[in-house]
Amino acid sequence: MMVNKNHKTNNDVFIIGVGMTPVGEHWDRSLRELALEAMTAAREETGAMRPEAMFVANMLAPALSRQSHLGALLADFSGMRGIEAVAVGAAGASGGMALRQAYLALASGMVNTALVVGVEKITERVTAEVEAALITSSDADYESIHGLTQTVLAAMLMRRYGFEFNVPEHAFAGFSITAHANGAQNPNAMFRRPIKLETYQRAAILSDPINMFDAAPVADGAAAIFLARGDILPSNLPFPPVRIDASAAAVSAVAVHDRPNPLSLAAAEKAARVALERAAINLDQIDFFEVHDRYSIFAALSLEAAGFAAPGEGWKLAESGAIALNGQIPICTFGGSKARGDTGGATGVYQAAEAALQLQVRAGDIQVVDAKIGLIQSLGGIGSTAATHILSTVETL
Amino acid sequence: MEITSHWRIKKQRYALVGEVCPHCSAKIFPPRDICPECGDEAKDHYQFSGRGEVYSYTTLYNAPAGYEEQAPYTVAMVQLEEGPLVTAQLTDIDVKEPEVGMPVEMVTRKLGSEGDRGILIYGYKFRPVLETA
Ligand SMILES: [Zn+2]
Numbered sequence: 001m002m003v004n005k006n007h008k009t010n011n012d013v014f015i016i017g018v019g020m021t022p023v024g025e026h027w028d029r030s031l032r033e034l035a036l037e038a039m040t041a042a043r044e045e046t047g048a049m050r051p052e053a054m055f056v057a058n059m060l061a062p063a064l065s066r067q068s069h070l071g072a073l074l075a076d077f078s079g080m081r082g083i084e085a086v087a088v089g090a091a092g093a094s095g096g097m098a099l100r101q102a103y104l105a106l107a108s109g110m111v112n113t114a115l116v117v118g119v120e121k122i123t124e125r126v127t128a129e130v131e132a133a134l135i136t137s138s139d140a141d142y143e144s145i146h147g148l149t150q151t152v153l154a155a156m157l158m159r160r161y162g163f164e165f166n167v168p169e170h171a172f173a174g175f176s177i178t179a180h181a182n183g184a185q186n187p188n189a190m191f192r193r194p195i196k197l198e199t200y201q202r203a204a205i206l207s208d209p210i211n212m213f214d215a216a217p218v219a220d221g222a223a224a225i226f227l228a229r230g231d232i233l234p235s236n237l238p239f240p241p242v243r244i245d246a247s248a249a250a251v252s253a254v255a256v257h258d259r260p261n262p263l264s265l266a267a268a269e270k271a272a273r274v275a276l277e278r279a280a281i282n283l284d285q286i287d288f289f290e291v292h293d294r295y296s297i298f299a300a301l302s303l304e305a306a307g308f309a310a311p312g313e314g315w316k317l318a319e320s321g322a323i324a325l326n327g328q329i330p331i332c333t334f335g336g337s338k339a340r341g342d343t344g345g346a347t348g349v350y351q352a353a354e355a356a357l358q359l360q361v362r363a364g365d366i367q368v369v370d371a372k373i374g375l376i377q378s379l380g381g382i383g384s385t386a387a388t389h390i391l392s393t394v395e396t397l
Numbered sequence: 398m399e400i401t402s403h404w405r406i407k408k409q410r411y412a413l414v415g416e417v418c419p420h421c422s423a424k425i426f427p428p429r430d431i432c433p434e435c436g437d438e439a440k441d442h443y444q445f446s447g448r449g450e451v452y453s454y455t456t457l458y459n460a461p462a463g464y465e466e467q468a469p470y471t472v473a474m475v476q477l478e479e480g481p482l483v484t485a486q487l488t489d490i491d492v493k494e495p496e497v498g499m500p501v502e503m504v505t506r507k508l509g510s511e512g513d514r515g516i517l518i519y520g521y522k523f524r525p526v527l528e529t530a
Pocket of ligand 1: 418419420434436437439
């Protein structure tokens with residue numbers, strides 16, 4: 001189907017409401033309370049519409065909160081008994097995959113309105129338990145059993161990357177510095193202070209070569225977006241609807257060692273390529289890219305997978321400033337996982353909500369000037385699942 | 398993981414037994430019954446030599462639950478001489494600092510313990526190949 005650049009069609013799917021809680025350690029809030037705050041905020045922007053369906057993105061509630069069945073739980077808690085609701089799980093890509101399921105439901109015409117809510121409650125457990133829960137998204141029999149964590153898997157990729165491509169020391173600093181500069185202006189970010197190059201260079205090593213600033217903190221939060229089909233768009237919306245121009249997803253091997261080339265994020269490459277084809281646009285039309293930067297090496301590999309840099313050269317976009325808000329391809333405009341905080345399975349919904357704010361010109365001090373088209377990519381595990389969406393403004397409704 | 402699941406894969410884990418594809422001769426580890434190279438069925442057992450070299454490595458300080466008492470420890474991805482990559486801990490590295498490309502060989506060691514009864518789980522680790530006369 002060709003995309004009409006400037007006019008909506010009935011089958012188009014739009015984001016018409018967004019809501020986010022601050023990311024951080026919400027000791028005093030439960031999973032359901034966090035989710036409700038984001039859901040209510042997103043619905044308020046639609047005039048409190050009741051969605052026909054709800055898709056819940058979550059990764060760790062069964063392991064850390066002993067709570068599964070989040071579709072029914074959150075529909076009930078938010079006073080929406082009777083709608084259809086389901087939880088979508090794809091590890092860290094749950095958010096992007098929940099958005100994709102909602103998109104498919106609306107684009108098919110079977111559902112007219114849907115709420116996508118991502119929620120994660122991580123900080124009520126000690127670090128060792130959180131690490132053990134996070135590593136369940138890797139291969140239990142052949143990775144996790146050896147005592148691995150996601151951080152050491154990322155560290156091994158980063159070391160190999162440095163070895164193969166002869167990358168200078170501190171080459172990844174720009175990813176962290178840019179994310180923190182942007183996060184400083186995001187009221188929902190966990191870290192709101194910019195960092196200097198020296199701060200990055202002096203940071204404690206987590207697992208060599210990954211330092212504290214190469215890894216995103218995992219924390220609590222909830223985000224929601226309200227979707228509606230073009231043929232039922234309310235006429236009196238307070239903010240311009242944002243269109244989903246393309247939705248695509250792909251998977252590769254769960255275990256890093258099972259991939260023909262561990263330094264190539266094959267799922268991310270495929271999902272980005274298919275999304276660009278479906279939106280019928282080129283990379284140079286993308287105004288910003290919400291990268292899933294759980295580790296700075298992921299940001300480099302994602303830029304390469306999408307085609308913004310050749311293999312081994314993604315870090316150069318950080319060094320040159322190309323990824324800054326005023327650069328050629330701004331990334332992580334609200335701070336990304338690095339500064340906003342990574343909310344596990346909810347992260348993809350934060351990315352979509354942030355991209356919508358950029359396209360509605362509601363991003364304040366972190367507004368990307370003239371942002372018309374945004375690319376978002378949600379990664380699960382060490383890039384085993386990738387969900388990619390392209391969002392745009394529509395000039396004429 | 399339950400005890401039965403450890404028992405089920407003990408051959409792979411104690412002895413590095415994988416598979417060889419009868420169609421394209423690809424050596425496969427971990428075993429997966431469908432050849433990742435040609436997509437055909439591959440169930441013939443294959444005994445790997447256990448020799449390889451370090452593809453990448455790092456040291457872990459913040460261990461997941463169940464591994465805290467071992468930390469810090471060094472983990473690696475090892476490229477086996479027959480081709481596949483495998484992930485495991487490095488051991489006996491007090492004698493030699495690990496580096497990318499370092500020759501290593503498999504040994505069977507305790508990986509950890511599990512459950513209230515502390516069932517011991519054994520499996521492969523890799524150690525540096527020492528130059529011998
Ligand atoms: Zn084969």
